Amino acid sequence: xxxxxxxxxxxxxxxxxxxxxxxxxxxxxxxxxxxxxxxxxxxxxxxxxxxxxxxxxxxxxxxxxxxxxxxxxxxxxxxxxxxxxxxxxxxx
Amino acid sequence: xxxxxxxxxxxxxxxxxxxxxxxxxxxxxxxxxxxxxxxxxxxxxxxxxxxxxxxxxxxxxxxxxxxxxxxxxxxxxxxxxxxxxxxxxxxxxxxxxxxxxxxxxxxxxxxxxxxxxxxxxxxxxxxxxxxxxxxxxxxxxxxxxxxxxxxxxxxxxxxxxxxxxxxxxxxxxxxxxxxxxxxxxxxxxxxxxxxxxxxxxxxxxxxxxxxxxxxxxxxxxxxxxxxxxxxxxxxxxxxxxxxxxxxxxxxxxxxxxxxxxxxxxxxxxxxxxxxxxxxxxxxxxxxxxxxxxxxxxxxxxxxxxxxxxxxxxxxxxxxxxxxxxxxxxxxxxxxxxxxxxxxxxxx
Numbered sequence: 001x002x003x004x005x006x007x008x009x010x011x012x013x014x015x016x017x018x019x020x021x022x023x024x025x026x027x028x029x030x031x032x033x034x035x036x037x038x039x040x041x042x043x044x045x046x047x048x049x050x051x052x053x054x055x056x057x058x059x060x061x062x063x064x065x066x067x068x069x070x071x072x073x074x075x076x077x078x079x080x081x082x083x084x085x086x087x088x089x090x091x092x
Numbered sequence: 093x094x095x096x097x098x099x100x101x102x103x104x105x106x107x108x109x110x111x112x113x114x115x116x117x118x119x120x121x122x123x124x125x126x127x128x129x130x131x132x133x134x135x136x137x138x139x140x141x142x143x144x145x146x147x148x149x150x151x152x153x154x155x156x157x158x159x160x161x162x163x164x165x166x167x168x169x170x171x172x173x174x175x176x177x178x179x180x181x182x183x184x185x186x187x188x189x190x191x192x193x194x195x196x197x198x199x200x201x202x203x204x205x206x207x208x209x210x211x212x213x214x215x216x217x218x219x220x221x222x223x224x225x226x227x228x229x230x231x232x233x234x235x236x237x238x239x240x241x242x243x244x245x246x247x248x249x250x251x252x253x254x255x256x257x258x259x260x261x262x263x264x265x266x267x268x269x270x271x272x273x274x275x276x277x278x279x280x281x282x283x284x285x286x287x288x289x290x291x292x293x294x295x296x297x298x299x300x301x302x303x304x305x306x307x308x309x310x311x312x313x314x315x316x317x318x319x320x321x322x323x324x325x326x327x328x329x330x331x332x333x334x335x336x337x338x339x340x341x342x343x344x345x346x347x348x349x350x351x352x353x354x355x356x357x358x359x360x361x362x363x364x365x366x367x368x369x370x371x372x373x374x375x376x377x378x379x380x381x382x383x384x385x386x387x388x389x390x391x392x393x394x395x396x397x398x399x400x401x402x403x404x405x406x407x408x409x410x411x412x413x414x415x416x417x418x419x420x421x422x423x424x425x426x427x428x429x430x431x432x433x434x435x436x437x438x439x
Contacts, residue, residue: 001421002406003414004428004435008190008341013411020415024429031431039418039425059148059265089424 036088045088053077147260150267154402160228162237162273168226171219173327179217179372181210181250186344189361193346196359204295204309205346212250221247222329225273225285225320233278233385236399239271244289250370254294259437261292261310261347263358268400277386281325284378286389288396289316290437305350312345313368314436317393321377331377335369345438362432362439401435
């Protein structure tokens with residue numbers, strides 16, 4: 001099940017006692033956190049856009065064209081994400 | 093020669109000091125990169141001063157071949173009657189954002205964001221302007237088409253004199269650019285059209301002194317959505333609304349970039365604006381009409397959003413439904429929690 005929410009709205013939900021919102025809000029770090037949780041609202045794993053995705057698009061947080069997109073394919077965003085999913089959810 | 097070099101150094105130093113004072117640079121704080129101003133190497137900035145403004149590469153649209161251009165003529169044949177609709181503009185001030193731009197900028201600069209008011213509180217539009225929202229030929233419910241950008245920009249000038257449908261605010265992924273509409277419902281008497289526009293307003297005043305550091309300011313709404321109700325019997329537009337969505341806590345991105353001599357800095361914030369809207373005609377009419385063929389409004393908006401963003405083809409559930417569905421199917425939950433929304437222009 002995929003869902004998305006901004007942290008302001010998540011924190012409001014957490015404050016009202018929303019079970020899933022409380023778990024996600026407690027584990028959120030700036031600026032984007034991708035989190036996997038069980039239906040029992042236990043956090044399984046997470047990926048942070050700053051910490052886990054080393055390559056930054058040249059238009060982001062800098063003037064356009066200032067930086068080149070560099071990085072090995074193994075560090076590309078799809079690769080990092082798919083490896084993470086495989087590590088936590090792939091069946092033997 | 094030595095005097096000239098000294099003078100240039102003094103000028104450069106003065107420009108940097110001016111930028112720092114106006115933007116009240118406080119440095120990186122508490123790991124909050126979005127709130128920071130970002131100095132770049134002096135050689136890069138200096139090299140850029142005399143060149144063209146750098147332009148971001150917009151995110152690609154998800155527009156399929158079935159999405160044709162809409163009407164591009166003067167007056168659409170459907171609007172054969174005479175429409176003279178007075179449209180009111182409302183635009184409430186920006187809230188204080190999480191990145192506290194209101195504290196970091198000099199009041200003279202922050203006023204560009206804070207003191208925004210519609211250029212024209214009221215303006216009368218005719219069938220000529222409203223034709224920009226119509227397809228070349230009216231088809232079936234669910235039909236999607238691209239709006240006439242130039243005419244849309246003209247209408248956006250009721251808010252501010254410098255709108256654009258090409259998003260360029262620096263330091264972020266721009267776009268996707270565009271303006272699209274969908275035929276939501278038809279009856280023998282009416283057609284209900286829903287639209288979504290990605291727009292941006294360039295705020296730097298025209299009269300900013302040439303001897304001051306260069307500042308570029310943009311106000312980027314999450315998007316503007318609306319509807320237009322066409323009376324097919326009279327050939328008139330009976331209702332029109334275009335406004336900023338308020339379903340999320342934050343819905344506008346503010347950007348300020350300075351380009352002093354040898355120094356480039358950015359400041360930004362994501363804020364909430366309660367109301368930014370153009371409206372005219374009879375709002376209650378939509379509910380009064382019996383629609384033999386219609387899509388729910390939420391589905392229409394969702395399908396329009398997919399014309400902009402390919403990732404929305406994933407089956408994203410509203411947050412309040414995710415846990416129930418996960419439990420009923422015994423599936424894990426994948427949740428993206430972000431500082432700002434990524435399915436619009438506010439982040």
